[in-house]
Amino acid sequence: MSTKINRRDFLRLAGTTGAALIVLGAKTAASAQASVTKESKHRWAMVIDQAKCTGCGDCTLACRASNDVAKGKEWNVVLQDKPVGGKPVYLPRPCMHCEHPPCAEVCPVGATYKRDDGIVMMDYNKCIGCRYCEVACPYGARVFNWEENTQPNDAVPQWGTPEIVRRPRGVPEKCSFCYQRIDRGLEQGLTPGVDRRATPACVVACPAGARIFGDLNDPESNVSKWLKANDHHRLRADLGTEPRVYYLAKRS
C-alpha cells in the first residue's frame, strides 16, 4: 500500500470529510425538526390553578409516596410566588414535560427522551450521570442522587405506596407525570385525568382541586376545556420550550 500522499490529496480529503460532516449535520438538524410534527394518539398536559392552590403541600407528599422520592429531593415542589393583593400565591412545580425538552436534546446517551405522548422520560439504566440535563433544564426540575437513598419513605403508607423502583446512586431523577399510572390505566381501559387510578398522584391528592390532568388531543377533556375557558400561561415561554404544564394565574 502506498502511503505517499501529496498536499493536494490532503486538501481534497479534508474537503470531502468536511462536506460529509456538513451534510450529516444538516440531516440531523432536519430530523430534529421532523420529530416535532409527528402525530401521536395522546398529548398529556397538566393545568395548575394558582388561584385555588393553598400551598398545603399534599401534592409533594403524594408524589414522594407514589414515586418513592427521597425527602428533600422532591420531584414536585411548591414555591412561594409573587403575592397578589397582599395574599400569598403558590407555584407548584413538577417537570414541565416540554415540547422541546432541553434535557433530552443534550443527553449524550439518550437516557432522557420524549415519548410520543409528550412525557419526558428517564431511562435510569442508560444514564451515565454526567448531569448535563440538570445544567440544561430551565426549571430546576431535576435532582441528582449524590448518594444512595437508603432512608425509609416517611410518606408511605399515609400518602400512597411506591409504584416504581428507587433510582440508584449517580443518576438524576425527575417527575414523569406518573407514567406508570397512565400506562397501567390505559391498559385497564381507564381515562387518565378522569379515573383516579390513571391520573398523576399529585392531581389526585390535591384537596383544593387546583390541578387537572388530561389529553390535549381530546377537545372534551378537562384540560382542553379549562385552557379554552381561561387565560393561562407557561413558565419562561420566551425560551420556546413549550411546557405541557399550564398555569392559571391568581386573579386579584
Next chain:
Amino acid sequence: MTKNNFTLVDVLRHWLMYPIWMLGLAITILIGLAAGIAVLVKGLSLTGLTDNIPWGLWITLDLSSIAISAGAFSLSAAVYILGIKSLRPVARVAVFVGLIGYSMALLALLLDIGRPDRFWHAMVYWNTHSVLWEVTMCVALYFSVLLVEFAPLIGEAAWMQKISPRLATMMAKLHHAAPLLAVAGLGLSLLHQSSLGAMYGIIKARPIWFKPDMSILFIISAVAAGQAITVFACMVVGKLRGRTLVDRSLIDGVARFIGFTVLGYLYLRFWDFLSMNYTNVPGRGESLSVMTSGSLQWNFWIGEIILGAAIPAGLLLWARTRDDDRFVMLATALIVMGVVIYRSDTNLSGLIMTIAYTDALSPTLVTYTPTWIEWATTFGVVAYGLMAFTLGVRYLPVFTAAHHEDEIEGVKELTPSAMTA
C-alpha cells in the same frame, strides 16, 4: 562553573532534583489515587457539587486538559497540511503533550460521571442531537489518532528496539500515516474543541452562556494554550538539560503565532463581553456582575484578562521580550493559567446564579467550594500528567525526531516566520 568543582547547586541539579521531583509526583499520585478510589466507592456525595452547581473542579480539569492538548492538532496541521515542515520537532512534542492531556481528561471524566461503570454507553447509545455525544465520540476517536501518532515514538526508542525489533519497526513505520492522521486530527479537533464551548453556548437556561461565539472562543483559546504549553515544555526541558532541544527560531515563530492568537482571542472576548452588557436578559446581568465586580472578579480581571492574556500577548509579540527565554517561558505559562481560569470562570459564571423561571424568583448567588477529595484527585491527575511527561522525555525520543524525508511530497521548507506573515 569550573570542571571538577561541583557546587551545591550542581549536586541538586544533577543528582537530587530528578528523584525529589519524581518522589513528590508519586506521593501526589498516590494521595489522588486514594481519593479517587474513595469517590468510586462512596460516590459524588464526597464532592462539594450540588443540584445548583452540578459541574465544578473536575469539569475544569477536564476542559483544561483538552485545551492544553490543542497544540497537537494545530501544529500537526501546520506541518502536514500547511506544509511548514520545519515545525515537525515542535509538533512531535505537542502530540506527546496532547496524548497525556487527553488521558488526563479521560481520568477526570471517569471521576466526574455518576456512573463510571457505564462510561462506554456513549459508544453504544447514540443521541446524535447531543453536543456532548459528539464531543465524546470525537474525543474517543481523536485519542485513538493520538495513540497512532505516538506509536513511532515508542518504536524509535532504543529500549523498544531491544525488546522486540520487529514490533518496534512496525510502530516506527506508522509515521507514514502522519499526514493522514493530521487531517483526521484537524477535523476531529475542530469539531470537539469548538463543541466543548458550544456545550455551554447552546444552553438557553443559562443566559451568560447562551451565545454563538462560545465555540469560537473555546477553540481559539485552546490553540493558544496548547501551543503555549508545548513551547513551555520545550524550553523547560531544554533549560534542565542545559542545551537547546528545539531550534530557537522555531520557538520564536510559534511564540509569535501564540501572541497573535491571544490577541485575536482578546479582541473577540472584548466584543463578546461588551455586547452582553446591552442585552437585559434576566440572569445575564447578574452573572456578568459576578465576573466584573463580584466573587469572580479577581479570576476574571487579573487571572483571565491581564495576567492570562494581555501581558503574555505583549511579551510574545514584542521582539525584545520574545528573544528572552525567561519571558517566553513566563508568557506561555501565564497563557496556560489564563485559559484554565477562563474554563473555570465560564463554568461557574453560568451555574453560580440560580435560574429564575417565575417573577417571584430572582437569580440568587449560590456557592461552590470543592472538597479536599476533589482537590486531591485533581492534583493526582495533574501529577500523573507531569510524571508521564517526565518519563516520556527520559525514555522516549520526544525531542529527537528521526528524519523521515519520505513522509510528505511537495512540502516546501518554510521559515517559521512565514507562518505568521
